[in-house]
Amino acid sequence: MKLSFVIPVFRNEGSITPTYEKITGLMHKLVLDYEFVFVNDGSDDNSMQELIALHEQDSKVKVLSFSRNFGQVPAIIAGMKEVTGAAAVSMSADLQEPIELIENMISKWQSGNEIVIGHRVDREDSFIANKASAVFYSLMKYVNPKMPKGGFDFLLIDQKAIAVFNQIDERNRFFQGDILWLGFSVAFIPYSRLKRTIGKSQWTLSKKLKYFIDGLLNTSYIPIRLMSLLGIIISFFGFLYAIVIAYNRFINNTPFEGWAPIMILILIIGGLIMLMLGIIGEYVWRTYDETRKRPLYIIKDKLAKDETTN
Numbered sequence: 014m015k016l017s018f019v020i021p022v023f024r025n026e027g028s029i030t031p032t033y034e035k036i037t038g039l040m041h042k043l044v045l046d047y048e049f050v051f052v053n054d055g056s057d058d059n060s061m062q063e064l065i066a067l068h069e070q071d072s073k074v075k076v077l078s079f080s081r082n083f084g085q086v087p088a089i090i091a092g093m094k095e096v097t098g099a100a101a102v103s104m105s106a107d108l109q110e111p112i113e114l115i116e117n118m119i120s121k122w123q124s125g126n127e128i129v130i131g132h133r134v135d136r137e138d139s140f141i142a143n144k145a146s147a148v149f150y151s152l153m154k155y156v157n158p159k160m161p162k163g164g165f166d167f168l169l170i171d172q173k174a175i176a177v178f179n180q181i182d183e184r185n186r187f188f189q190g191d192i193l194w195l196g197f198s199v200a201f202i203p204y205s206r207l208k209r210t211i212g213k214s215q216w217t218l219s220k221k222l223k224y225f226i227d228g229l230l231n232t233s234y235i236p237i238r239l240m241s242l243l244g245i246i247i248s249f250f251g252f253l254y255a256i257v258i259a260y261n262r263f264i265n266n267t268p269f270e271g272w273a274p275i276m277i278l279i280l281i282i283g284g285l286i287m288l289m290l291g292i293i294g295e296y297v298w299r300t301y302d303e304t305r306k307r308p309l310y311i312i313k314d315k316l317a318k319d320e321t322t323n
Contacts, residue, residue: 015046016119017098021088022064023054025106029063033074035112043116049074050092051106055082068316076316086188087310093175095317102169109207110167117202118169127171127197132161134203159193161201168192184302184309237296240289247282254278 018036022029033049040047051064053076061078068074077091089103100122104110110131118129154160166189170178174197181191193199261267 015048015098016040017096017101018047018049019052019089019092019096019101019103020049020106021052021054021085021092022056022060022106023082023085023088024056024058024060026056026058026060026063028108029060029106030067032106032108032112033067033071035108036115037071039112039115043119045119046098047073048096048098050095051076052088052092053078054085054088055079065316072318074316075318076314077312078314078316080311080313083310086186089188090179090186091310091312093170094179096172096175098172100169100171101175102167104167111204111207114167114202114204115169121200121202122169122171124200125198126200127174128192128195128199129169129202130161130165130192130199131167131202131204132165133206134162153189157190157193159199160189165189167204171197173197184307185299186309236292240292243285243289247285251278 020032029051036049037047049067049071051067051074053061053064061076064074064076064078068076075095077095079088079091092103093101100119102115102118114131118131121129149164151162153164154162170192174195177195177197178191
């Protein structure tokens, strides 16, 4: 039996080789065949040189190199299209996932689960990073109840599920939502995310916001329904306010004075309208982005056994 490892790489110089060594050590211990599919996502450090050295050292190491930085999700998607194992493990190259968990994942998979997800229950990160992550995944769990509280990036997926995953032809993908959408049998394994010891995270605030918007708009109708609900609520209170003004004017003979309430209403309603237009604009842009049919990623170089392209 062969197990594939899909590992996106972006400025992971120094942590790639230790990741490879830990995984191969586990595979030798379990007496399992393996392959690596490293995807260099436009790194501008020495990550590619490190990957080339591993490929020359081990023919089971395959390397894809993008023409520029396309993002972690496109890198995972590209890697999944290259795997040949009975199952694939998707993980990062930052040494923050406990490699020992893979043995438990294999056991759950062999018990009949097509997807085994390692979900974070604790993180050895900074206070701010922990709180930001908690808020993000709490919102995601509201959008998708199947989403584990701490989210996930570390998982094992069966070849059968990979075949369906590879059929999804969309841009602005929400990887976690796509995995849960597949509908295959899923097992969850909790783990504590380790503190990063080599390099620094490239998961910037802008990337997190982009990923959150992808998750919100790609997997849920909540934004559209929320706009409709807000419209109904505002209309109701506007109608109620009109009744109060009419009652005071014609029953109590109280003239309506002052522009402050009107200005407040105009600003509130105007702000909500702009917010709704922004949400609609996001949907319009995504529809346009789909129609352009641009590739999700561009492979500049490929290193594989008996196959090299430049």
